[in-house]
Amino acid sequence: MEELPIEPRGIFWQSDFITVDHEQKLLQKFRHELQWPDSKGSSARLSLHYGYTFDYKTFGVDPDIPYKTFPDWLEPLIPTSEGRPPEQVCLQYYPPGAGIPPHVDTHSPYDQLYALSLGAPVIMQFRLGDQRTDVDLIPRSMMQMSGDSRLHWTHGIKKRKRDTLSDGMIRLREERWSITYRWLRKEPECDCGDEKLCDTAQRRLGIEREYRWKQQNDDSAIPNSS
Numbered sequence: 546m547e548e549l550p551i552e553p554r555g556i557f558w559q560s561d562f563i564t565v566d567h568e569q570k571l572l573q574k575f576r577h578e579l580q581w582p583d584s585k586g587s588s589a590r591l592s593l594h595y596g597y598t599f600d601y602k603t604f605g606v607d608p609d610i611p612y613k614t615f616p617d618w619l620e621p622l623i624p625t626s627e628g629r630p631p632e633q634v635c636l637q638y639y640p641p642g643a644g645i646p647p648h649v650d651t652h653s654p655y656d657q658l659y660a661l662s663l664g665a666p667v668i669m670q671f672r673l674g675d676q677r678t679d680v681d682l683i684p685r686s687m688m689q690m691s692g693d694s695r696l697h698w699t700h701g702i703k704k705r706k707r708d709t710l711s712d713g714m715i716r717l718r719e720e721r722w723s724i725t726y727r728w729l730r731k732e733p734e735c736d737c738g739d740e741k742l743c744d745t746a747q748r749r750l751g752i753e754r755e756y757r758w759k760q761q762n763d764d765s766a767i768p769n770s771s
């Protein structure tokens with residue numbers, strides 16, 4: 546994979562991770578064979594999880610949801626560059642116009658992540674303060690987010706019916722699927738120290754505040770000796 550020469554740093558890219566033919570077979574399966582959660586008529590994003598399911602309360606693997614074996618069709622789509630299979634894989638369906646709000650994937654459970662794009666292209670926007678970088682997620686490309694792009698910039702896909710490309714062209718949104726891959730860290734801690742975006746840094750800051758507050762109260766409890 547090659548790093549994109551842009552800000553944020555840390556986006557690695559491989560075009561044509563699979564062939565057009567392979568992609569067509571997958572889309573056929575996604576459209577006609579997979580059991581998606583009931584969208585109840587809404588046009589929002591839908592997700593299917595494989596492997597372990599992440600628990601946002603404990604920031605760890607959800608012990609109540611059993612491990613879901615990777616289906617055969619997923620095996621050849623797994624990046625091998627981490628030297629072991631990911632613990633969690635998420636397949637998402639974006640109907641035309643759907644998006645995902647700007648976010649960072651929670652820092653403490655996993656480090657870098659990978660995403661494979663399938664179907665129609667879409668613009669993903671990276672943000673840091675008032676800086677914005679648009680990345681065109683073209684079909685069959687594998688993207689790895691590491692470093693700044695993973696930890697210090699948010700990423701999201703705007704909910705809208707058309708994207709404006711860098712050359713001014715307008716592109717209509719169509720159906721898109723993505724597969725995201727996550728590897729759990731050995732210890733669920735991140736040392737990046739970003740108090741705005743990092744859950745570990747925020748937790749440590751909370752502990753520090755609590756400690757200072759406790760200290761103050763303990764001090765004031767000491768009887769005045771004069």
Ligand SMILES: O=C(O)CCC(=O)C(=O)O
Pocket residue numbers: 635637645650660661662682700723724725
């Ligand atoms: O759809 C994508 O390419 C990325 C989705 C994403 O950011 C996520 O699942 O955390």
Ligand SMILES: [Fe+2]
Pocket residue numbers: 648649650700
């Ligand atoms: Fe994400």
